[in-house]
């Protein structure tokens with residue numbers, strides 16, 4: 001059974017919003033603030049319409065509708081996955097109890113914090129990507145950018161719904177703050193570091209959607225396990241949309257690697273910059289940067305807060321139900337990354353509950369490795385011996401056990417002076433960034449593509465690559 005959204009309402013939703021007039025009015029008064037945020041902080045390229053997917057349903061089939069829409073008329077809505085009336089909490093001290101339909105008072109502050117931190121990332125990425133439209137490599141890519149942007153906007157709606165529906169006045173104030181903080185702002189920055197970095201070019205965008213959106217996938221995966229059922233159902237549906245964001249990142253980098261490899265073979269050289277492409281070593285540096293700042297998003301290797309969230313049933317593990325243990329972890333231990341007593345990069349044994357950030361980060365890293373394997377298959381397929389690799393977990397970290405030390409990408413601890421001397425080999429330099437930016441000339445003509453990236457194998461929703469995905473204003 002599925003619930004179809006009510007599109008006659010101002011705010012499309014499958015939560016029977018019309019039955020709760022107070023909530024409906026509160027959200028309707030937030031809506032113009034959202035729209036003015038979108039106008040001032042959302043995509044800056046003027047468009048007439050864009051071929052977009054709009055969520056209309058949460059069922060297994062046909063959950064989305066595709067069509068050309070003016071972006072400011074996009075139907076942002078509130079969609080929760082179907083409720084399973086028999087759902088029980090799968091972990092922690094409440095394991096086996098029915099999932100909570102109402103907010104458990106004792107966990108109010110913790111849940112509010114988790115929702116606000118998640119909610120803050122959604123509009124942040126829209127702000128970071130605001131100016132990319134002006135330099136899109138094709139209309140296909142432009143459309144994908146806007147698709148990601150409107151859905152991040154919808155994810156903000158998803159979190160704001162929870163804040164308004166369950167957290168009273170404080171929740172409404174937090175919802176305002178979500179529009180007030182801005183990525184990179186001096187006085188009111190976004191909460192998490194990676195969401196205050198710039199996304200100045202399309203290589204950064206693809207790296208962001210590969211590495212940083214993937215962090216989002218893992219965070220949502222843990223919240224999907226939450227004993228607080230409305231949060232669980234919200235995140236479950238967000239994950240569905242998130243899959244496309246991962247796809248944009250994965251295939252975006254595929255296509256950059258493919259183009260670079262093609263030119264390397266054709267001209268028998270690593271020096272593809274003069275040929276208008278991105279050299280492999282620059283790709284590796286971008287990868288190093290985005291992977292390491294995304295690792296920071298998982299927090300410290302050990303965390304008592306996260307242990308408490310787990311025990312309380314607020315935030316589970318990735319694939320909680322598939323884990324073969326007691327789902328309470330009170331007697332278990334885990335090896336986490338740590339500095340050893342003699343200051344070396346190594347591991348230490350801690351209580352499993354304390355090490356949950358490390359558990360999640362490891363799931364994430366092994367997922368990231370899949371992309372690297374893909375890109376290396378493209379290089380191998382082109383007959384090239386070079387390979388890309390993920391940097392070591394200790395590399396370029398600002399959060400956690402390795403924040404105070406320096407490490408090379410292979411995980412060797414190095415003195416600060418060596419780091420300063422050599423970091424240009426490992427992280428994008430101003431010269432690299434300037435080169436990448438110099439390639440970012442817009443290709444807004446139907447069926448055409450920029451020289452630094454290969455065209456996609458397929459279009460969107462069965463449409464060809466040369467479809468009119470975007471009509472510019």
Ligand SMILES: [Fe+2]
Nearest residue numbers: 122152155216
């Ligand atoms: Fe999102």
Ligand SMILES: [Fe+2]
Nearest residue numbers: 213216242245
């Ligand atoms: Fe996303």
